[in-house]
Amino acid sequence: xxxxxxxxxxxxxxLNKSLHDLMNKMFKDQISFLRKxxxxxxxxxxxxxxxxxxxxxxxxxxxxxLEKANEYGLSYKEVGRTKERANIVIEVGEKDGExxxxxxxxxxxxxxxxxxxxxxxxxxxxxxxxxxxxxADAKGCIASFFYVGVLLxxxxxxxxxxxxxxxxxxxEPGAIxxxxxxxxxxxxIVGDAxxxxxxxxxxxxxxxxxxxxxxxITYGEAIHTGSLxxxxxxxxxxxxxxxxxxINELSDLENVLNSVNRNAAKNYLxxxxxxxxxxxxxxxxxxxxxxxxxxxxxxxxxxxxxxITKDDIKxxxxxxxxxxVNYELKDLVFVPAVYxxxxxxxxxxxxxxxxxxxxxxxxxxxxxxxNDGWIFxxxxxxTICGFGPIGGGVHxxxxxxxVVSVKNVTLTLVGTVLDFLGFS
Numbered sequence: 001x002x003x004x005x006x007x008x009x010x011x012x013x014x015l016n017k018s019l020h021d022l023m024n025k026m027f028k029d030q031i032s033f034l035r036k037x038x039x040x041x042x043x044x045x046x047x048x049x050x051x052x053x054x055x056x057x058x059x060x061x062x063x064x065x066l067e068k069a070n071e072y073g074l075s076y077k078e079v080g081r082t083k084e085r086a087n088i089v090i091e092v093g094e095k096d097g098e099x100x101x102x103x104x105x106x107x108x109x110x111x112x113x114x115x116x117x118x119x120x121x122x123x124x125x126x127x128x129x130x131x132x133x134x135x136a137d138a139k140g141c142i143a144s145f146f147y148v149g150v151l152l153x154x155x156x157x158x159x160x161x162x163x164x165x166x167x168x169x170x171x172e173p174g175a176i177x178x179x180x181x182x183x184x185x186x187x188x189i190v191g192d193a194x195x196x197x198x199x200x201x202x203x204x205x206x207x208x209x210x211x212x213x214x215x216x217i218t219y220g221e222a223i224h225t226g227s228l229x230x231x232x233x234x235x236x237x238x239x240x241x242x243x244x245x246x247i248n249e250l251s252d253l254e255n256v257l258n259s260v261n262r263n264a265a266k267n268y269l270x271x272x273x274x275x276x277x278x279x280x281x282x283x284x285x286x287x288x289x290x291x292x293x294x295x296x297x298x299x300x301x302x303x304x305x306x307x308i309t310k311d312d313i314k315x316x317x318x319x320x321x322x323x324x325v326n327y328e329l330k331d332l333v334f335v336p337a338v339y340x341x342x343x344x345x346x347x348x349x350x351x352x353x354x355x356x357x358x359x360x361x362x363x364x365x366x367x368x369x370x371n372d373g374w375i376f377x378x379x380x381x382x383t384i385c386g387f388g389p390i391g392g393g394v395h396x397x398x399x400x401x402x403v404v405s406v407k408n409v410t411l412t413l414v415g416t417v418l419d420f421l422g423f424s
Contacts, residue, residue: 035123038132099161105197106171109134136391140401141197160422198386207339222294
């Protein structure tokens with residue numbers, strides 16, 4: 001394997017001859033970097049309700065990326081509201097060029113489930129897979145995207161624009177963060193198109209479902225369960241019982257919303273998907289076993305398709321008014337279902353390069369879970385809502401990513417950048 005210095009000093013040769021050779025020479029280093037990323041903790045425990053911009057969740061991963069950028073001579077900047085949770089932006093190509101392509105993925109991971117059968121931060125490699133929390137979501141994407149920049153830099157290609165690599169913070173709590181992708185857009189870092197790094201390369205996701213999350217709180221009256229007033233039901237009210245009434249009342253919410261949506265214009269990309277209601281997704285209440293519960297909280301998660309609005313959902317929920325319970329509804333997350341036309345240049349170019357590198361024709365579809373793609377699309381930037389290495393166990397136990405697909409995704413994206421921006 002060449003040293004970094006030898007690669008930097010390597011004379012320009014035919015692109016067709018050098019790209020795959022260089023990738024093969026870099027592959028061992030790329031997988032070593034991936035394993036270091038997995039071993040480096042960046043578990044995000046926060047929710048849309050509770051967050052902390054000073055907690056350096058992703059800082060060690062960011063520092064690892066910066067260390068590698070310095071090794072290969074890539075220029076970078078840290079862009080964030082705080083140093084502790086700064087986004088890393090690396091630009092390769094014509095810095096002042098009119099055209100740009102954004103490759104965006106996130107540095108944070110979920111908190112690993114306790115059901116892991118091995119150390120979730122092991123970064124172990126076995127049977128062609130790297131194992132550990134975040135291996136697929138999205139540290140495999142980080143490794144692929146980063147080496148897109150490395151290959152383009154070392155090949156000394158004159159791009160007709162620039163590729164912007166974005167490694168962002170705080171995606172996991174719901175892809176609505178004000179300090180990650182949204183913050184970069186607010187700072188004027190925009191592009192002609194974008195690709196979001198999420199696991200999977202069999203489908204070109206030209207959109208994703210949306211979502212609405214809310215918290216319902218019922219309020220009762222606390223009183224000692226041994227008191228005479230509770231025995232005679234003259235005082236006290238059980239907030240958990242009131243929540244059960246609401247749960248029963250909303251048991252048909254999914255059917256109601258899908259019925260509403262059948263009457264709305266529905267994009268053909270979502271024809272096999274429906275609105276899914278998970279209520280309650282979390283429920284908790286009560287203070288002590290000998291106290292009548294005075295409060296109960298329940299969380300709802302609704303997965304949306306085009307044609308349904310937050311107002312439609314609110315109208316469907318309002319029927320609980322007739323239950324005569326003391327409750328409060330708090331909005332937590334609303335993300336619209338989004339999509340771009342499959343005829344967009346970025347879609348066609350990515351498809352062409354998947355066929356060229358991976359040897360199969362990808363399906364055009366939409367992602368079930370949402371991601372930061374909607375933020376770009378709402379700004380008018382055509383965006384692929386999820387493309388990355390093959391993996392499994394995502395948001396579950398024993399997560400893994402396929403190492404060969406890390407290389408193949410890198411090569412596919414290099415070709416996509418060259419075709420999208422042009423080069424000489």
